[in-house]
Amino acid sequence: DQQVKQNSPSLSVQEGRISILNCDYTNSMFDYFLWYKKYPAEGPTFLISISSIKDKNEDGRFTVFLNKSAKHLSLHIVPSQPGDSAVYFCAASAQNSGYALNFGKGTSLLVTP
C-alpha cells in the first residue's frame, strides 16, 4: 500500500530553468513532509521539509509547496544546476502515530548544461 506516490520516475531540465518535482499522498494523518536527495552509492541526504501547518517553505534555491486539500506537495528548484542531478525522494510521517518515514519511489532528475 503505497501511501506516498511520485508518479514521474524521471525528469530532465535545462540548467538555469526551474525543476518541479511532484508528490501525492493518501494518508490524511501525515503532518510532516520531507524531501531527500540521493546520489548513487550514497545515502539519502535531507533537503527541505514542511509541516502541515504551513503551505510553503523556502531554503535558498529550494521551495516546497504543500496543498493539504489536494494531498499534494511539490519541490521547486530554481535555478537548476547540473549538480542537482540525483534521485529525489518525497517522504511523509505522522508524528502522533509513529516514527517511521513513508517514502515515495523517487524521481530521477537530470539537469543538462
Next chain:
Amino acid sequence: DAGVTQSPTHLIKTRGQQVTLRCSPKSGHDTVSWYQQALGQGPQFIFQYYEEEERQRGNFPDRFSGHQFPNYSSELNVNALLLGDSALYLCASSLGGRTYGYTFGSGTRLTVV
C-alpha cells in the same frame, strides 16, 4: 564529525543463511532506524531503536530483528534469507526518536543468491 557508518558496504549471502548488518550513528544521535530499499523502490521502514528498545516496527516478518547497544550503535539481523531480501539496507540516526533531522548512512548492499 563522523556521520552514520554502516558495515559492511557489500555482502553476498546464500538463500537460507543469516546475516548481520551494523550501524554506528552520527555523533550525538541516540536513535537508529533501519530501512530496506529494493531496486526501483523508495526506502521502507523496518524498525526503530531508541534507549536499546525497539520502539516501532514496519511491515516486516520476524525474520528481521535488531538490537541497540549502550553506545547507541545498532545491528540488523535477518534469518533464513530469501532472494527477495536482496536490497540496499539503510541506517538512519537521529536524536530523541525524531523523524526530522535524520542522517542516513550509505547503506549495505545485500545480495542473496
